[in-house]
Amino acid sequence: xxxxxxxxxYQHVQxxxxxxxxxxxxxxxxxxxxxxxxxxxxxxxxxQLVKSGEVKKQKRLTxxxxxxxxxxxxxxxxxQTTDVGTYFCAGPSNDYKLSFxxxxxVTVRA
Amino acid sequence: xxxxxxxxxxxxKRTGEKVFLECVQDMDHENxxxxxxxxxxxxxxxxxxxDVKMKEKGDIPEGYSVSREKKERFSLILESASTNQTSMxxxxxxxxxxxxxxxxxxxxxSIL
Numbered sequence: 370x371x372x373x374x375x376x377x378x379y380q381h382v383q384x385x386x387x388x389x390x391x392x393x394x395x396x397x398x399x400x401x402x403x404x405x406x407x408x409x410x411x412x413x414x415x416x417q418l419v420k421s422g423e424v425k426k427q428k429r430l431t432x433x434x435x436x437x438x439x440x441x442x443x444x445x446x447x448x449q450t451t452d453v454g455t456y457f458c459a460g461p462s463n464d465y466k467l468s469f470x471x472x473x474x475v476t477v478r479a
Numbered sequence: 480x481x482x483x484x485x486x487x488x489x490x491x492k493r494t495g496e497k498v499f500l501e502c503v504q505d506m507d508h509e510n511x512x513x514x515x516x517x518x519x520x521x522x523x524x525x526x527x528x529x530d531v532k533m534k535e536k537g538d539i540p541e542g543y544s545v546s547r548e549k550k551e552r553f554s555l556i557l558e559s560a561s562t563n564q565t566s567m568x569x570x571x572x573x574x575x576x577x578x579x580x581x582x583x584x585x586x587x588x589s590i591l
Contacts (some may be wrong), residue, residue, distance in 0.1 A: 466527065467580060
């Protein structure tokens, strides 16, 4: 079945630095979604990318969908303490269920 | 805004009990989902429903059943709770299959 993999599993970042987390699918995706889960909270939908090569920005967050629609990335610039949490990517499988990656857990050093 | 409400934030039950977890959404979404979330294992789909009285098994349905008698409500049932079912349970809904999902706050279930 479809697998969605995320790297790294953990990201420890100095406040103010940039970082990128990556998502790779074993199959071509019709869309890729990103979610954020704060500590003690529930996953919250951030964004959906649909087109090959699509790039979307939300303030300091930049999301990209690969040309082959099998990978995606999330880049955060000037990391802040509010960015702490786990970021999940997810893509629909052939039966339209969402396959979630295991997530990248981000901690920030002030 | 979509509101997905789970009946309990924390629940403690005993081995062998029948446990009901309730979820209600207020946006007339067709699709509803139950996941469990465990450290290092991410989100795993237990069951989902794409219409009233319709259900499909997810990746880990063993030991669970579901009920969807009304569009807005999706219940997860642990027929005979076991300690390995101690977990965080998350309910979600979506307008279309494969589309963004909206999650409830989760129920942290402990089976003693």
